[in-house]
Amino acid sequence: MATIVDVASLAGVSTSTVSHVLNDTRHVEPETKARVMSAVQTTGYRRDALARSMRRARTDSIGLVVSDAGEPAFADMVHGVEEAAAQHGLSLLLANSAEDPARERSAVEALLDRRVDGLIIARAAGSADGLLERIREEKKPLILLDRLADLDVDQVGVNNHSAMAALVEHLTVRGHQRILLVSGDLRVSSLRERYDSFHVAMLARGIKVTAGLLCEGTVTTAATFDSVRTLLRSSPERPTAILACSTLLAAGALRAVQHEGLRVPETMAFATFDGFTYSDLFEPQITTVRQPAFHLGESAVRLLMRRLETPSAPTKILRLDSEIEFRRSTE
Amino acid sequence: MATIVDVASLAGVSTSTVSHVLNDTRHVEPETKARVMSAVQTTGYRRDALARSMRRARTDSIGLVVSDAGEPAFADMVHGVEEAAAQHGLSLLLANSAEDPARERSAVEALLDRRVDGLIIARAAGSADGLLERIREEKKPLILLDRLADLDVDQVGVNNHSAMAALVEHLTVRGHQRILLVSGDLRVSSLRERYDSFHVAMLARGIKVTAGLLCEGTVTTAATFDSVRTLLRSSPERPTAILACSTLLAAGALRAVQHEGLRVPETMAFATFDGFTYSDLFEPQITTVRQPAFHLGESAVRLLMRRLETPSAPTKILRLDSEIEFRRSTE
DNA sequence: CTGAAAGCGCTTACAG
DNA sequence: CTGAAAGCGCTTACAG
Numbered sequence A, B: 001m002a003t004i005v006d007v008a009s010l011a012g013v014s015t016s017t018v019s020h021v022l023n024d025t026r027h028v029e030p031e032t033k034a035r036v037m038s039a040v041q042t043t044g045y046r047r048d049a050l051a052r053s054m055r056r057a058r059t060d061s062i063g064l065v066v067s068d069a070g071e072p073a074f075a076d077m078v079h080g081v082e083e084a085a086a087q088h089g090l091s092l093l094l095a096n097s098a099e100d101p102a103r104e105r106s107a108v109e110a111l112l113d114r115r116v117d118g119l120i121i122a123r124a125a126g127s128a129d130g131l132l133e134r135i136r137e138e139k140k141p142l143i144l145l146d147r148l149a150d151l152d153v154d155q156v157g158v159n160n161h162s163a164m165a166a167l168v169e170h171l172t173v174r175g176h177q178r179i180l181l182v183s184g185d186l187r188v189s190s191l192r193e194r195y196d197s198f199h200v201a202m203l204a205r206g207i208k209v210t211a212g213l214l215c216e217g218t219v220t221t222a223a224t225f226d227s228v229r230t231l232l233r234s235s236p237e238r239p240t241a242i243l244a245c246s247t248l249l250a251a252g253a254l255r256a257v258q259h260e261g262l263r264v265p266e267t268m269a270f271a272t273f274d275g276f277t278y279s280d281l282f283e284p285q286i287t288t289v290r291q292p293a294f295h296l297g298e299s300a301v302r303l304l305m306r307r308l309e310t311p312s313a314p315t316k317i318l319r320l321d322s323e324i325e326f327r328r329s330t331e
Numbered sequence C, D: 001c002t003g004a005a006a007g008c009g010c011t012t013a014c015a016g
Helices: A004-011 A015-023 A030-043 A049-056 A072-087 A101-113 A129-137 A160-173 A189-204 A221-234 A247-259 A293-309 B004-011 B015-023 B030-043 B049-056 B072-087 B101-113 B129-137 B160-173 B189-204 B221-234 B247-259 B293-309
Strands: A061-066 A091-096 A118-121 A142-145 A154-158 A179-184 A214-216 A241-244 A269-273 A287-290 A317-320 A323-325 B061-066 B091-096 B118-121 B142-145 B154-158 B179-184 B214-216 B241-244 B269-273 B287-290 B317-320 B323-325
Touching: A004 A015, A004 A030, A015 A030, A049 B049, A061 A072, A061 A101, A072 A091, A072 A293, A072 B072, A072 B091, A091 A101, A091 B072, A101 A118, A101 A129, A118 A293, A129 A142, A142 A293, A154 A160, A154 A189, A154 A293, A160 A189, A160 A241, A160 A269, A160 A287, A160 A323, A179 A189, A179 A221, A179 A247, A214 A221, A221 A247, A241 A247, A247 A269, A293 A317, B004 B015, B004 B030, B015 B030, B061 B072, B061 B101, B072 B091, B072 B293, B091 B101, B101 B118, B101 B129, B118 B293, B129 B142, B142 B293, B154 B160, B154 B189, B154 B293, B160 B189, B160 B241, B160 B269, B160 B287, B160 B323, B179 B189, B179 B221, B179 B247, B214 B221, B221 B247, B241 B247, B247 B269, B293 B317
Parallel strands: A061 A091, A061 A118, A118 A142, A142 A154, A154 A317, A179 A214, A179 A241, A241 A269, A269 A287, B061 B091, B061 B118, B118 B142, B142 B154, B154 B317, B179 B214, B179 B241, B241 B269, B269 B287
Antiparallel strands: A091 B091, A287 A323, B287 B323
8 A cells, every 4th residue: 555655755755745735734836736646646545544643633533332223213313423424524433332331331442442533422221420431531522312411511312301291291182191101211311301201291280190000111122011011901990091112112012002902092092202114104103202313313413523623612412302293093 | 641651661661561461462470560550550541542553554443334324224234233343342434325326435435544454335326346446456355235246255145036036926826916016226236136036036937027017216215106106007907916125115115005095905915125113013014025134234244354364265155044024914 | 835854652573 | 571663654843
């Protein structure tokens, strides 16, 4: 591979001049410049980004750690981050923690070792705050994505509260009082927020939430299926509606509903956060709080660029609105 | 940030020794080693992967370029690649060409500039072979993923032929002769293979394939919807079954079917490649050729590791089998 | 307008 | 068993 030295000697100039021509960082005689460019051509020279990064103390790359690469919503976020990064000329280093704090930690360390210019993280469920401290020590710009924290850090997530309020209103207006909430792992901030908002919304309408109508802590479709099925059977008063807080939870709950011979929406209303793709094409057509996942990813990059340009800027916390797709499952 | 020099001086040894301790690359007295490790501790030293890469001419990173990060199948492949890369201690640089050859080219150049150890590419629809030549010139290990080529390059894709043959048999055995094939962009090798295999399979059963039963070239859901709707209306003899070659095509076709007031499977059988997630939970339950997308990604990394270890190994082309999920849509 | 040279933080022959 | 030093391929003050 040709190096800058090869180009310089072929063009009969110093490496300084080649560098300056390539980066357009100081004036060079048009004639000299032309000689350099032609030398670049004939040698097939390509600047080594590694060497460049080492000198500049900038890598023009960012790191993204997602907590569950298998979830469609996270795939969309990755897509959004990639798109925005490419637009800004940044390379994207991707890692997946698979909800495992240990893997998350080693992913972050690897990214730090590679001297990424900044980090975007959707934290794993049991992630400790120590990790964020660690990143802060390194003075590395950090953006929290989707899984937010009550910390002085730039972050972007969705407005779970308003979405949940709208959903609860939608259901209660239609007469539903016994709503089964399938809330999942409450260590996940977004799920915790939905859980809390549910209680707030129900309380505001004077509806009591009983333990028999709460399914929490399940982290797989299978476990959710079991748990929901048990609740459906044992509840003294069967719920008239089910509200799932993620795609995975919805899948488990829906399977339980079908297994119990219930029909959506005839004998059971159903709504979910995140949801399924192409929901309009299939029955039951499920009312869905659709998060702007792609947009979330883009926004995270935007926040990161801002932080990179203005390290002293005040902390910014963005809450994007979800769209609620009302469908027959709640009619 | 502490450097190796800081560690060396604190431990009272040379940087050589620190390096050798860290990499376990030559014997060091236990006592000296302990002093080094403790100096690493107190300085909080972390080796700079950039500087290390520059000397070693290895970055322990790989590049992945996918053609459509929005498609669930590609998201799964990315997931598989990430997982396998992490297991091998490799960092993953991700880019998305969005089916645009120009973006694909610049993504590859950026990856090459970053000196990734190898590339995995699912090529864009109109991608020219020149790009692959370019990579070969750089002597950079390359694996083709999903979108294969008739070239002397390591590659891993699915066995489209056998899947299509099974699908056609399944349909014809049930009396379907007029099968509408929705085949998409034939510049995409996997779609081209499915298209060709369809013709082979139909021919083998002595069934004529007419132009009125071929919908090709559409690249969006909307265009597919229009095209399929037109075919459904204008065909002298309406098809009794529809066979879509990707998720996107299936969505457009299904929408057209519903728009025309047809019902699956009562008045129209339906099957698709790739398909929708949680297909078993929704109606119509669609017969689906499920590609092992995650596994495809993993295999690509395995092929790459093999090539890295044995540059002279013979070219390997892997074809993984898809699973066919037979459901009510074709009964 | 351009060049000589230092230096980014490592690894690795070479020497003892 | 360990160290001094060259060098990976760039960028960038410094000097003229």
